[in-house]
Amino acid sequence: MNAPVQLPDAQVVTRITHFTERLFSFRLTRPRSLRFRSGEFVMIGLPGDNGRPLLRAYSIASPSWDEELEFYSIKVPDGPLTSRLQHIQPGDQVILRPKPVGTLVHGALRPGKRLYLIATGTGIAPFASLLRDPETYERFEDVILTHSCRTPEELTYGERLVAALPEDPLVGAHVRKLRYFPTTTRAQSAQMGRITDWIADGRLAARLGLPDLTPSTDRVMICGSIGLNTDIKEILEARGFKEGANAKPGDYVVEKAFVS
Numbered sequence: 001m002n003a004p005v006q007l008p009d010a011q012v013v014t015r016i017t018h019f020t021e022r023l024f025s026f027r028l029t030r031p032r033s034l035r036f037r038s039g040e041f042v043m044i045g046l047p048g049d050n051g052r053p054l055l056r057a058y059s060i061a062s063p064s065w066d067e068e069l070e071f072y073s074i075k076v077p078d079g080p081l082t083s084r085l086q087h088i089q090p091g092d093q094v095i096l097r098p099k100p101v102g103t104l105v106h107g108a109l110r111p112g113k114r115l116y117l118i119a120t121g122t123g124i125a126p127f128a129s130l131l132r133d134p135e136t137y138e139r140f141e142d143v144i145l146t147h148s149c150r151t152p153e154e155l156t157y158g159e160r161l162v163a164a165l166p167e168d169p170l171v172g173a174h175v176r177k178l179r180y181f182p183t184t185t186r187a188q189s190a191q192m193g194r195i196t197d198w199i200a201d202g203r204l205a206a207r208l209g210l211p212d213l214t215p216s217t218d219r220v221m222i223c224g225s226i227g228l229n230t231d232i233k234e235i236l237e238a239r240g241f242k243e244g245a246n247a248k249p250g251d252y253v254v255e256k257a258f259v260s
């Protein structure tokens with residue numbers, strides 16, 4: 001039986017999966033009143049030593065229709081939150097402020113033919129939500145997920161996500177539209193190197209058998225480190241892509257996966 005909810009805004013941990021010593025995912029009960037758009041983030045955390053909540057931004061990795069909430073997290077050894085969060089167990093409580101926000105949402109993009117989702121590390125979390133949302137496949141003819149990590153082990157969360165999609169009752173029939181392109185930057189794998197280089201020199205499009213990225217057909221969502229985000233933005237802006245926002249949809253949207 002779940003522990004009684006005592007903390008304000010607390011939800012109960014239902015499942016935890018550890019992938020590497022740096023990465024894990026967990027699921028929480030979902031407040032009945034929480035509505036969000038796939039791709040948004042919320043503030044979650046634990047009570048701090050001073051009695052005040054210690055909160056951090058977290059993308060919701062589950063789709064908006066899911067009964068529970070999934071999160072995919074880094075473990076920073078001396079990180080104020082994740083040095084403790086990595087030890088949560090089923091039945092524990094996690095604080096969740098039910099105010100979802102964010103720009104990695106369909107409403108911030110103009111209609112297009114192809115959707116590119118470009119993630120590094122835990123930046124795949126908002127895309128894990130969007131890839132399980134039928135609207136993603138209704139809006140676009142092709143969906144391309146690129147995920148760059150240091151080692152093949154760090155790609156595991158994304159690999160399992162993609163492998164499970166064909167069996168998904170809501171999106172399984174549309175998954176033929178999805179192309180998955182994992183890359184590693186340090187350890188050897190089938191595709192190595194910085195995703196910025198793959199995009200800038202046209203190798204990504206060539207490998208996928210698609211035309212090079214152009215704002216006339218393509219829309220892009222980016223979620224990585226500040227450096228990665230800046231580099232991809234520069235490549236896109238040079239090709240005429242315009243940044244979108246909730247109030248003014250555009251050709252691409254960007255969000256930080258974390259603050260350095």
Ligand SMILES: Cc1cc2nc3c(=O)[nH]c(=O)nc-3n(C[C@H](O)[C@H](O)[C@H](O)COP(=O)(O)OP(=O)(O)OC[C@H]3O[C@@H](n4cnc5c(N)ncnc54)[C@H](O)[C@@H]3O)c2cc1C
Nearest residue numbers: 056057058059072073074079080081082122125257258260
């Ligand atoms: C909009 C937004 C959404 C976010 N979504 C997620 C998410 O879905 N999953 C997640 O794990 N984190 C996410 N983060 C980062 C998260 O808010 C925290 O920074 C992270 O949980 C670490 O918290 P901490 O208190 O342990 O360490 P902090 O003091 O917050 O961070 C310490 C240092 O660790 C590094 N770091 C922090 N987060 C990451 C990360 N995710 N990947 C690599 N290095 C990191 C940075 O160098 C940072 O300076 C998000 C951040 C933003 C701004």
